Amino acid sequence: MNHRHPYGNVFYRRMAHDHPLIVHGEGVYLYDQEGKRYLDGCGGALVANIGHGVQSVVHAIAEQAARAAYLHASLFTSEVLERYCAELARICPLSDARFYPLTSGAEAIEAAIKLARQAQVERGQSKRYLTIARWGSYHGATLGALAVTGKGRMRELFRPMIVDMPHIPPPYCYRCPFGLAPMACSLQCATVLEEEIIKQGPENVAAFLAEPVGGATLGGIVPPPGYWPIIRDICDRYGVLLIADEVMTGMGRTGAWFGIQHWDVQPDILAIGKGAAGGYFPLGILAVRGELIDSIARGKGEFNHGGTFSHHAVGAAAGLATLNYLRENQLVEGVSHKGRILEKLIKEKLANLDVVGDVRGMGLMWGVELVQDRVTKTPFDAELRLSQQIADEAFQKGLLVYPGSGSVDGLRGDHFMLGPPFTITDDQMEEMIEIIRQALKLRARRHPGETRIV
Ligand SMILES: Cc1ncc(COP(=O)(O)O)c(C=O)c1O
Structure with a gap:
């Protein structure tokens, strides 16, 4: 579906991205004009600390x-x-x-x-x-x-x-x-x-x-x-x-x-x-x-x-x-506790995937680094833009994660960050991890001797 706005006078950083028009936000969710729901797993760019729609x-x-x-x-x-x-x-x-x-x-x-x-x-x-x-x-x-x-x-x-x-x-x-x-x-x-x-x-x-x-x-x-x-x-x-x-x-x-x-x-x-x-x-x-x-x-x-x-x-x-x-709402006090739950979920459900090289962070600020080979820590080719591909796949599935690249030498090295609002519940954290797990499995499949991005 093309969401391009009929006026068309805005230009965006990601010019090829089709920007859905958001009409409403509440808690950890954003809703677009088609009624699609997005779980804000990274607070945009780790910004929406208290969630959306706080009156x-x-x-x-x-x-x-x-x-x-x-x-x-x-x-x-x-x-x-x-x-x-x-x-x-x-x-x-x-x-x-x-x-x-x-x-x-x-x-x-x-x-x-x-x-x-x-x-x-x-x-x-x-x-x-x-x-x-x-x-x-x-x-x-x-x-x-x-x-x-x-x-x-x-x-x-x-x-x-x-x-x-x-x-x-x-x-x-x-x-x-x-x-x-x-x-x-x-x-x-x-x-x-x-x-x-x-x-x-x-x-x-x-x-x-x-x-x-x-x-x-x-x-x-x-x-x-x-x-x-x-x-x-x-x-x-x-x-x-x-x-x-x-x-x-x-x-x-x-x-x-x-x-x-x-x-x-x-x-x-x-x-x-x-x-x-x-x-x-x-x-x-x-x-x-x-x-x-x-x-x-x-x-x-x-x-x-x-x-x-x-x-x-x-x-x-x-x-x-x-x-x-x-x-x-004692939200900062709750960050450490929620962070431990999120860490456990990431380590139990993502860290075992072939493409996950490292998991690091604290509180509600976590990074997952992606590699071709976990033993040699070989990064993916920069041209694949794998972290962006994975973020795009998650986006299609209704989850926002924060992609990043260049950790190895300024160009190569892919990761994504999770940094949800402090109000996120345990169930919502599970939902978030399940979607990103699916996105990772779908987008990054390792084959012996080559890496194929599906
Ligand atoms: C650590 C750090 N410093 C500075 C900035 C710049 O902030 P802004 O994008 O609001 O100018 C950012 C933004 O991502 C950041 O993460």
């Missing part, structure tokens, strides 16, 4: 929009913005946290690396401008965020247009970049940061940036226990600010309010996005340790960064209502 959020948005929708942030503030940020400070691991709300994850990352630079200049470290990041990362599509993103396929076309920031290898234990055995290594993936800082010259390095649990590019990689404490220690010794990209992991996705809290490490700067307002408003937030903001306030007196829609009152209303909903 308290809808009302909070409408109420604030009716009261005063747009207030220019250089001139005004609003009760709802002040209250929201005070509530965020109660759950945020930064000491004396201050918040700068924006409108996307990429914007929060751009603002984070700019703030790190400005804070270093305020400290008298005016040469420090580099942000070291990791290969196999995703930090957003705008040019500054792309400069720190470690994903070859996304960077290639725009490489001449970006300042090429340094990258270190990720803690990708399934394919250890150092060829070491997981958990029996000396955490070279962390100690290599020190080598990179020395190589770049510590006087040039403003910050280190990474996702606490790897998201879209590597699909749910969880670093070994000592990783983050070593990173924090190296940053401290070289005067480098630590930025945690919590755009995907933040606001409860991993079973803690923020992913970094699993390692008891305090960053200097956080980027928040995606689930902060559950998709009801495009909200991205820069969070910063208070002392850094105080030093800028005493120095230049203003953050050298702005945006027409920053500090949006309606965004704050959406964020606050989402936070209240999460708290009132």
